[in-house]
Amino acid sequence: MNRWKKRALSLSALVLAAGAVLLVFSLQPEIAPVAPPQASQFSAEQIARGKTLAALGDCKVCHTRTGGQVDAGGMAFNTQFGTIYSSNITPDVATGIGSWSYPAFKRAMRYGINREGHYLYPAFPYTSFTLTRDDDLQDLYAWLMVQPAVSYRPPKTELHFPFNVRQGMFAWNWLFLTPGPLPVNPQHSEEWNRGAYLGESLGHCSACHSPRNLAGAEKGGSHHLSGGIVDGWSVPALNSHSPAPIAWNHQQLMQFMRTGFASSHGVAAGPMAPVIAEGLSQLPEDDLRAIATWLASFQPPWPDHGKEVSIQAEQQMMLANSPGARQFAGSCMACHAQNTGPKLYGVRPSLMLNSNLYSDSPDNLIRIVLDGIQHPATPELGSMPGFRYQLNNQQIAVLLNYLRTDLAQRASWPDLQNRIEQIRQQTEDKS
Template identity: 40%
Template sequence: MTKSGIIGGILAALCVGGAAGAFAVAWRPAIAAIDPPKPQSFDTSLVKRGRELAAIGNCGDCHTARGGKSFAGGVPVPTPFGTIFSTNVTPDPETGIGRWSEAAFRRAMRSGVDRDGQHLYPTFPYDHFTNVSDEDDAALYAFLMTREPVRAPARQNQLAFPLDHRVLVAGWKLLFLHRGTYRPDSTKSAEWNRGAYLVEGLAHCGACHTPRNALGAERTSASFAGGDVDNWHAYPINAQSPSPVPWNKEALFAYLRDGSHPDHGTARGPMAQVVGNLSEVAASDVQAIASYMADMFGAPTPDRKRQGEAALAQAKSAPAPASRANAPGGSIYAAACATCHESGRPPPYGGINLGLSTAIAGPDPRNLANIVLSGVRSVEGERSPIMPGFAASMSDAQVAALLNFLRSRFSNQPPWAGVERTVEEARRADTTFLQTLAGPRHAAAEASQRDKP
């Protein structure tokens, strides 16, 4: 599931035509309940594989509320149509999926229909999960059915009429749910095809990094062209990327595996959760994802390559003189930022080179505002980047002045518009909990359950 998932609206339902026809499309039978299977009934290796797949799918973060029990649901997912809450996917027999058969689980993954026959809102990204294989669905099922059961009744979604009627989702599916869209490409390597399978399926990268239409579905004509999630901008991960230095396969692997790269900065916001999970899976799968995504970025044009080389050369030279037009922001930068960001020291005691920051070179200031206000918390037990937040010590006007200064000093892009309003919105959004990775990198979560059901 993705936090930026969007439900279809009533306009999609109107496309279903005729009451009888709509009922035929919308109705799905219930699948019989089962007695909760015993954890010992699942093969240990299958459970272990399911754990890695759940990490690739970011399942734990989307189904674990802040301060709540693992996989017990309750995470609010804001959409333009209202707020939807993630569900309990622990094996609790009453409030979770304990009485779901593997067939019921697979139907939810492929068709977005729960055991009782109700349509699921596509904040659960079954438009991607429909590409997951039977074998991987079985491993995910084994993993979830061996978690600790948690009694956690579903929270009531906050949707206005008629969007609170799930029958309308059937119309959305007619328009936008296309099964079996993943096809291996025989002209590509096995690694590339593995990456394509993961990116287009379980990892559902496009759910955040692809813009959506008025009905909340991904615009397939603009795949990976950038999207919005939880008051963050998910940058384009194709040739439209605003990164000062072009991405390549090696940089993508390091960033996805370690959460940072010297030429591209540190993963923050929802992406911090993603790389925190990817750090726990087989390196070969991360390498495959990097291989496929490098192909989506494409080889840089000669001009793009020269721009990247110039950015790297400038990053190694002395900082450019501060612009007098941004004197207030320059003073704030000198007092609060320069000590770390111009020290030349590696993390965690030195800051990234701001001349290589995509947040500063990006199309809007949202991500940079979030970082300045909330900071960057370290990963426990690791030499990871760290930065204090300035929400308590800077006013909105001061943060806006700093952002304007950083834009003019460390990028060759035009000034942003509406910076103060963006800062106000970022302060209200409270993105602090997304400012850190999910846990120590390269260490399996739930170690006590890692190798046994």
């Protein structure tokens, strides 16, 4: 046997040995099943706190499929690794978490390992949930265990090789999971620390608002809260990387989290709308105030001159006579540029201040123009009609270029018409 063959065999043996060691260390024991806890085991106060924590964690948003029963799972998450389906977190014994003890629940939340000892994928944001304190996890467990049990088995998650090998998550966790709870930052106030705790743990803001690396893990450091991509939507940065022309202040953050609308920034749409509807809008005022204090600390010290800019923008819209301005007048002005006359149902956000106009990507605006906002974060906002069947790609491109160049004073998005066609096809209802 020549020297190269010996080296190849030695390397193969080393790889196999390393794989065997990894397999041994990655094996996790099953936690024995229990009878579903009775509601009498939990206090009314514990259940009430758990309800608020479930809203903070957006449990209902991710664990309820369209047309399905609450928390029964089955929502599809399309990732670059394949499709992941959310699990049933109702207390059904056969298909949900009814047989889970609190230690089993805690292990899933802290380490991403279910009762049977199987690794979970980080589409379930245990990398954030791990920061949650024990008392809050106990309250959340109490709330989930007193909800109606639903017998439903979600579709099986299907990922590409090698990501379909769940044991590989042992290495992923070793690289990217830092178990909590979140430490207190002595350089900030008690309210700031409360907001950081709520936003970083169960609130898992960074799960959507931070970019991810090739392994699907959140990027930290200066990338933390600097924006991401969710279901084809561009998720804006919550820090100084925000494209918004006006920095978020405490009042605007409070208003947006409570209602889904901030006059200097726009309306919640896409994946953010249900987060407001089912989550943030349900939180106590003190919790929202704390989160706003935390988020506001990431904002640059820009002057808040939104009202003046908005007035100038509306005047510009009324005077312009370009093809884009005429398209805007025919399709949008009735709701987005009313200086006088009767007020229509819902809010009338100034498009001049919409953060999407200042983004590097036109995708969010394209999606909104095509399909509107049919399910607003709160009913008071009113809905917006879509123009998928009223405007062709060229008309939408003319409109968006006008908003981008004339109002936002930014360079036009390249190859816009082709991008509109791509998103039109991707979002077409095939039913």
